[in-house]
Amino acid sequence: DIQMTQSPSSLSASVGDRVTITCRASQSISGYLMWYQQKPGKAPKLLIYAASALKSGVPSRFSGSVSGTDFNLTISGLQPEDFATYYCQQSYNRPRTFGPGTKVDIK
Amino acid sequence: QVQLQESGPGLVKPSQTLSLTCDVSGVSISSDVYYWSWIRQLPGRGLEWIGYIYYIGTTYYTPSLQSRATISIDTSKNQFSLKLTSVSVADTAVYYCAREEYGLDVWGQGTTVTVSS
Numbered sequence: 001d002i003q004m005t006q007s008p009s010s011l012s013a014s015v016g017d018r019v020t021i022t023c024r025a026s027q028s029i030s031g032y033l034m035w036y037q038q039k040p041g042k043a044p045k046l047l048i049y050a051a052s053a054l055k056s057g058v059p060s061r062f063s064g065s066v067s068g069t070d071f072n073l074t075i076s077g078l079q080p081e082d083f084a085t086y087y088c089q090q091s092y093n094r095p096r097t098f099g100p101g102t103k104v105d106i107k
Numbered sequence: 108q109v110q111l112q113e114s115g116p117g118l119v120k121p122s123q124t125l126s127l128t129c130d131v132s133g134v135s136i137s138s139d140v141y142y143w144s145w146i147r148q149l150p151g152r153g154l155e156w157i158g159y160i161y162y163i164g165t166t167y168y169t170p171s172l173q174s175r176a177t178i179s180i181d182t183s184k185n186q187f188s189l190k191l192t193s194v195s196v197a198d199t200a201v202y203y204c205a206r207e208e209y210g211l212d213v214w215g216q217g218t219t220v221t222v223s224s
Contacts, residue, residue: 036210043214049212050209095158095170096144
């Protein structure tokens with residue numbers, strides 16, 4: 001199985017901040033990387049697919065990028081509704097695997 | 108609008124079989140574009156992919172659950188199902204069904220299943 005790691009595991013930020021979360025896979029996954037947002041008691045919501053493609057309807061302050069073997073999710077100008085837990089997931093092969101999550105809370 | 112809705116017992120006794128159904132609306136489950144997935148989330152934990160099924164019945168399961176999980180599809184009812192045998196308290200979780208195309212792009216709201224005697 002491909003192991004996914006995320007850093008940091010949690011962070012505190014203020015409204016308006018720029019926040020970056022990093023995900024790394026235990027082997028090459030090409031660009032088969034997704035980002036999800038989950039709020040308490042709710043199902044995850046797909047934000048980014050194929051590492052950098054923004055799902056329709058997702059605000060443009062969310063962006064995905066690749067730097068070497070690191071996949072990054074950046075929120076440019078954190079909004080109150082963005083406080084949540086973020087997960088990465090690979091779909092390069094099976095089984096699909098998720099990162100452990102990054103909780104973004106209010107400073 | 109595509110919607111997925113899980114249903115099934117919220118309480119299952121240890122050693123019994125967990126059975127859940129996902130009703131799909133707004134899209135045909137017979138489409139050759141999508142995989143139909145089950146994911147679970149243990150209490151206070153992250154997400155665990157259980158497996159998926161393709162419209163022709165092809166399945167794949169995560170190795171740790173492969174011996175106990177069965178995903179099936181009923182195209183006449185536009186639904187797919189999960190059975191997990193020999194459950195234990197460790198299977199207590201929120202179970203989600205989801206559609207996969209480029210990522211898991213549509214999710215059900217989730218259903219909580221508690222394993223307890």
